[in-house]
Amino acid sequence: MLVLIALHFVVALSAPFAARAFGRRVLLLGAAVSGVTFAWLLLRTGDVLNGEVLSEQLVWVGDIGLKLSVRLDGFGLMMALLVSGIGVLVFLYATAYMPREKNGRFCGYLIAFAGSMLGLVLSNNLLGLFVFWELTTITSYLLIGWEDTLESARSAAWRALIVTGAGGLAMLAGFILIGQAAGTYELSAITEAPPGGVAVAVGVGLVLLGAFTKSAQFPFQGWLPDAMAAPTPVSAYLHSATMVKAGIVLLARFAAPFSDLDFWQPVVIGIGLTTMLIGGVRALQQTDLKRLLAFGTVSQLGFMTTLFGVGTSEAIAAGVAVIFAHSLFKAGLFMVAGAVDHEAGTRDLRELTGLRHRMPVTFWVATICAASMAAIPPLLGFLSKELAYDELLHSGDWGIVALAGIIAGSAITLAYSVRFVWGAFWDKTPSGAPSAARVPEPTAAHEPGLGLLGPPALLAALSLLFGLWPEPAAALTGAAAEALDQVAEVHLTLWNGLTLPLVLSLVTIALGVGLIALARTSILGGREFEPRFAPDAGYRVFVDGLGVSARYVSAAVQNGSLPVYLGVILVTAVALPSAALLSTDGLGIDTSRAGSGIQIAVCALVIVAALGTTLARRRFVAVMLLGAVGYGIGTLFIIQGGPDLALTQFVVETVGVIGFMLVLRHLPQEFVRRRHRPTKVLRAAVAIIVGVFVTLFALVAFTARGAVPISDYFIENAESLGGGKNIVNVIVVDFRGLDTLGEISVVTVAVLGIVSLVFAVRRGRGGDPDAPVTELARDDVAEPAPSEAP
């Protein structure tokens, strides 16, 4: 399995190169990859249906429990079959659909997306699942924004990335909470023995947030309809078997172990039903065929969320069946919409007229898929929905609540299914169109070729076949449901006798027909509907506010003044440790050892000299006093017992003073005086705070040393191992030789920098004639001649 996932990414990377040789047919490469996966899965189907579970794992970062572990159980098999099977059809369809240019990159993105999705549905490790989850986010961003010259596509891609990416982060936090509580990140182990406690409840809540963003649940549904800016093959894939199903997959996996949490049923059912109704109503208002379908997807996802929200074994079984049915018909519908767009040049249902006669086969394919969506017998959609009704009747009080909402949502589903078929294919008076001139000549539209029609026709045929002969579908979904919940069973049958669910199905159809009859002009009319309340307002305010506040923060924090930056850093450096210093008990300050007379004298000298160098007005005075400070420090080193240090300090100080002098002879004698009092006071305040903190820290730290020093080892072995009597020298050149290597590197880099700065070509800025260049050259006679600018 891991090999198959890896294969996707390898092929994805090589697709751009293959495209040079194959042109548009490079997309067949994607079909081949998905086909191989599909075939491999089919070979394993028999075993998995018998209850066998295949698993593989590759330890990635073992210490944090990050393993790429995949597991092929019934549910994983069903999802993987959908991902790869519909993947084959999408790639075939795209071969006919996409223009001839740039297919290599597109193909690469799409294969990478398919691979990420395959990894996601098979992943058995929460952290690995997160990695694949984010991979689908990134690849879908690239795919949605494919038409990168269109503003709408760019902002849609951006929006999908922000919403699903943010949800993904929340989910990661949730995974970690759950994983830590369970002691494992293996999904199968967690679902077998679900952990409990507050942390886990919070974790599950965060995971739900991630699932809701990915599966476009209220209030995050907005990105999905925008995402139809992607090329149609991508939409067909994203909206049917993949992207949006990722959240549902997670809900499905979590429903059995966690649905007995207090908040699970009300929250998930509430959000699912809200989404189902909002999506359905919005679908009725669209004039763009793909947008209509996209809102339909939102609605259907709400349906599935509701079922997993009920969370009983029965509801889970029904949810699995609905996932299966939805993938088949929704992919087909998107492909039909793309075919219509491709042939007629528009997707606006006010402009499309009479295609029923021009494209009869397409019309029937669309009708079958739409009827499956509307749950008309004998199609698979009907079977799955009736199963849902039946199971919800046996799922307690929340089941009944969900049932009532779903019946209402399903009536709306029927209405927008009819609107889709009517809008795409029916005869209309062109007066409804805003620009009748753009209505294409009817003769231009004709039946699409096999490439565009074959894949949706096959999906429609499957919807019909599994409706009439449900045994294979029942076996597959049954195994899937059993993998999620051991007692779940799927009874997909076309005719159960005159039962309550059948009556409810008939009621739903009657309600839908009634809805169409009541609102005939709206549903079967070209009126465009502008919602009074813009549903995107929240997202826009959020993104806008983010930009504005980021600007204020950077304007305030990054104002360009080096002293301000340093001040902030220093105050932070003092504030945080002093909080720790004050809150720690048991730190004694030993003041008994005040110091000998000579120490006090030298220290006083150092302080006075430092004070002098700070207050000096003339540069030379400041530097001479700095030298005095350095010699004083050297003397203190001697007293402390470090003659090597003192020697180095004296040498360095002497050379340092000479270096200062070399530079200062070019500079004016006195510092520029600044008489801005408030900044002076502020500087002094910061300086005093730092000084007081460091003094206290030093007092505490001097006496806090309790552990055995590691230098005992150095002292013992300096002569035997390092071959030297001076232990400090042995440490520098031997025991800690790497430190010295780093030190030498710093010196080298500094020397290179100094040489290039001092001997750089003396040139004014940008050929400025006033630049002070000429008079400098005179000063430098003592130094090696600089190379002059040509």
Next chain:
Amino acid sequence: MILVLALTIGALFSLGTYLVLQRNLTRVIIGLALLTHGANLLLLGVGGKAGEPPVSGIDPSTMSDPLPQAMVLTAIVISFSVTMFLLALAYRSWTLNRSDEVEDDVEDRRIAREPVRDAEDRL
């Protein structure tokens, strides 16, 4: 020793900070040098009591700890290199601009003044 050393270190840090927060590059360099002295003394002081020079043959119990000394030795050389580099920078700045003041970063100022164009682009 402890009290007087701590006071000296505190004074060096305080004065160094005051200088580092100025705009004059020479003063900043001097301030950095004072901070370095303070840090070296601190490192040495934390290493323990004063003692005999750490040379083989001396009783380890009267010896001062050699490891902090080795670290300070490294620190002295590195800070010396950095100081010299900064001096070269000051020299360069003077050569080009006749100024050794640290100016505000004009780019940062410009960004701070700019309207929020980026966020609007996306909508």
